[in-house]
Amino acid sequence: MTKVELFWMLCTAGYVSLLAAFCVLLAYKLGIVEWLQTHGSKKVSEMAHCDFCMCWWVSVVITAAVMVIMADPLMVFVPFIATPMARHWMS
Numbered sequence: 666m667t668k669v670e671l672f673w674m675l676c677t678a679g680y681v682s683l684l685a686a687f688c689v690l691l692a693y694k695l696g697i698v699e700w701l702q703t704h705g706s707k708k709v710s711e712m713a714h715c716d717f718c719m720c721w722w723v724s725v726v727i728t729a730a731v732m733v734i735m736a737d738p739l740m741v742f743v744p745f746i747a748t749p750m751a752r753h754w755m756s
């Protein structure tokens with residue numbers, strides 16, 4: 666991995682983390698999280714109670730879309746970097 670590829674991956678992780686934090690905060694504002702907590706199955710309800718879990722899954726979905734668009738297999742590591750960043754942006 667070259668320095669340019671590493672820089673690009675870190676920039677993508679920053680964008681993904683900001684977008685994931687925005688999506689999770691929007692889900693809170695729209696009442697989607699509360700609805701999942703009360704009406705979801707046990708696993709979904711547990712996940713909706715965990716901000717880190719929600720940031721992880723939103724980051725995975727966003728990164729999957731980015732991987733399809735860019736056709737870059739190195740993006741598979743982006744959620745591991747973006748999730749803690751998104752959790753930080755939410756606090």
